[in-house]
Every structure is written in structure tokens, then in C-alpha cells.
Amino acid sequence: GWDIQTKAAFKGQAARLQLWDRQKMSKVVVVGDLNVGKTSLIKRFCKDVFERDYKATIGVDFEIERFQILGVPFSLQIWDTAGQEKFKCIASTYYRGAQVIVTVFDMADIQSLNHARQWLEEAMRENDPNSCFIFLVGTKTDLLVSPSDERERTEKDAVHIAAEMHAEFWTLSAKTGKT
Numbered sequence: 001g002w003d004i005q006t007k008a009a010f011k012g013q014a015a016r017l018q019l020w021d022r023q024k025m026s027k028v029v030v031v032g033d034l035n036v037g038k039t040s041l042i043k044r045f046c047k048d049v050f051e052r053d054y055k056a057t058i059g060v061d062f063e064i065e066r067f068q069i070l071g072v073p074f075s076l077q078i079w080d081t082a083g084q085e086k087f088k089c090i091a092s093t094y095y096r097g098a099q100v101i102v103t104v105f106d107m108a109d110i111q112s113l114n115h116a117r118q119w120l121e122e123a124m125r126e127n128d129p130n131s132c133f134i135f136l137v138g139t140k141t142d143l144l145v146s147p148s149d150e151r152e153r154t155e156k157d158a159v160h161i162a163a164e165m166h167a168e169f170w171t172l173s174a175k176t177g178k179t
């Protein structure tokens with residue numbers, strides 16, 4: 001009867017909508033050493049704020065960022081993972097299904113850049129390498145004397161590592177909000 005037909009129509013519509021929705025929800029996973037500024041980067045991106053006090057991420061956290069391109073709504077599910085070794089096991093269970101992997105390092109801490117490849121490798125283990133966009137992001141640029149030999153050296157190393165990682169390289173400061 002009419003009732004069954006409308007129900008079926010609604011269900012079809014709902015399924016189509018859901019499919020449409022899912023295609024526009026992208027999963028972003030942010031990884032990197034502890035204290036490099038992953039949470040700060042996400043907070044700056046989603047809320048345009050900065051907190052000076054450090055609060056370690058416990059396991060994982062996430063933010064949803066919605067935006068429109070030519071009137072079409074999109075959303076990003078941004079997973080903020082903990083850099084602390086003891087939380088790695090929990091955090092890594094959230095790597096799967098990422099369309100974007102953001103590997104973060106501290107521009108003032110060369111060790112965190114040296115660890116970037118390891119972080120990416122671990123995140124990629126759970127994902128299809130052909131369907132991921134990869135970023136290498138150097139943070140805390142406000143702490144660097146610029147221009148300086150040290151900054152130049154770090155940037156040169158980072159460009160090199162980004163190429164190996166097939167990543168797009170960015171530098172920024174979550175504190176000032178400048179790239």
C-alpha cells in the first residue's frame with residue numbers, strides 16, 4: 001500500500017543521503033612526538049585559539065570541522081593522537097580509514113623531525129598508501145630566529161624528508177596563527 005511505498009522511498013532517500021554524506025566526511029589523523037603542538041595546531045585550525053599551557057592528550061581526541069566549497073557542505077573528522085609512548089597502542093587503533101595523515105614536528109626540535117618518518121610508517125600500516133594525502137608540518141616557527149643557519153638547515157632536512165614521505169611540507173605557528 002501507500003504506507004509501505006512511502007517508507008521504502010524514505011529509506012532509499014535516507015540511504016542516498018547517508019552515502020552522499022559519507023563521501024564528504026573525510027578522516028584526518030594527526031600524529032607526531034609528544035609536545036610538538038598537534039593539539040594546538042588543531043585548535044588553531046578549528047577554533048582559531050591558542051593555549052599556552054600544555055595538557056597531554058590522553059589516547060585520542062577529535063574535532064569536527066565543517067565548511068562549504070561552492071555551497072557544498074564538507075566535513076573533516078580530525079583525530080588528535082597522543083604523542084606519549086604509553087598511549088601509542090590506543091592511538092594507533094584510530095589510524096585506519098584516514099584520507100589525510102598530518103605528521104607534525106617541532107621546528108625547534110630536530111629529534112621530532114627525525115621521528116616523523118616512523119610516525120608516518122605506523123599510520124600507513126593501517127591505510128592504503130594510494131588513497132592518503134600526507135602532510136609534514138613543522139610547528140612553533142615563532143620560537144625560531146629567522147632567518148638563521150639553523151632554521152635553514154632544519155627546513156632543508158624537512159623538505160628532503162617530506163619528499164621521501166611523498167608529503168606536502170608546511171611550516172607554521174599555532175601561537176601566532178601564521179604559516
Ligand SMILES: Nc1nc2c(ncn2[C@@H]2O[C@H](COP(=O)(O)OP(=O)(O)OP(=O)(O)O)[C@@H](O)[C@H]2O)c(=O)[nH]1
Pocket residue numbers: 032033034035036037038039040041051052053054055056057058081082083084139140141142143172173174175176
Ligand atoms: N611558542 C609556541 N608554542 C606552541 C606552539 N604550538 C604549541 N605550543 C606549545 O607547546 C606545548 C605542547 O603543545 P600541544 O599542542 O599540547 O602538543 P601535542 O603534540 O598535542 O602533545 P601530546 O598531546 O602530548 O602529544 C604547549 O605548551 C603549547 O602551548 C607554537 O606554535 N608556538
